[in-house]
Amino acid sequence: MKLLHIKVSPNLTGSASRIVANHLLTKLNQRYRALTETVLDLAQQPLPHLDALTVSAFLTKAEERSAEQRQALALSEQLVDQLLAHDTLLISSPMWNLGLPSVLKAWFDHITRAGRTFAFTAEGEKVGLVTDKKVFVVLANGTPLIGWPTEADDQFTPYITTALRYIGITDVRFIRVDGTHHPLTKTAAVPEAIAAADLLVNMLPA
Incomplete structure (x- = not known):
């Protein structure tokens, strides 16, 4: 298993998403002895948001790109190549204000590329090109999604699911x-997530 681990939380020591993700990695490593991990820590090395030159390069045929456009595209190409080189993706992230931290959204913006990670059929339908990969998402949120806001207000989960599809x-x-961070749930939040991670790994094929 070649695993790309995208870390998002800026809390480098006490992050719940990082703690549970590290436990998940330990369990995966026990189950798949040949596991190798590549870390992309977006908190310590945040990606730039797309600028006008990069967007123009996205929209220009490869053979017609200027030297400046090719240079602007270099980071995106590197990130796409990195994704394609791994068979498993682990995203460990907090939920902020019901959605994605902007550094994670920036990663999706860089790797969602026509001709690289998706294509159009002759009928104009979009077809994903990144197949045969599995993804684990460790998602931490400070307030439990009960009462208000509810799970229906969660913008993170549907975005991740749709963007990957x-x-x-x-x-x-x-x-x-x-x-x-809730007084009634914070003590049990990490142990319950660790138990869920154990159950998930035990259900995976050997």
Whole structure:
């Protein structure tokens, strides 16, 4: 298993998503002895948001791109190549204001590329090109999604699921660390998520 681990939380030591993701990695490593991990830490090395030159390069045929456009595209190409080189993706992230931290959204913007990670059929339908990969998402949120806001207000989970399906990835499994800052749930949030991670790994094919 070649695993790309995308870390998002800026809390480098006490992050619930990082703690549970590290436990999940330990369990995966026990189950798949040949596991190798590549880390992309977006908190320590945040990606730039797309600028006008990069967007223009996205929209220009490869053979027609200027030297400046090719240079602007270099980071995106590197990130796409990195994704394609791995068979498993682990995203460990907090939910902020019901959605994605902007550094994670920037990663999706860089790797969602016509001709690289998706294509158009002759009929104009989009087809994902990134197939045969599995994704684990460890998602931590400070307030439990009960009462208000509810799970229906969660913008993170449907975005991740749809954005991955857009490029061809449909095997996506979530581990929720729910209510990490709420007085009634914070004590149990991480242990319950770790138990869920154990159960998930035990259900995976050997």
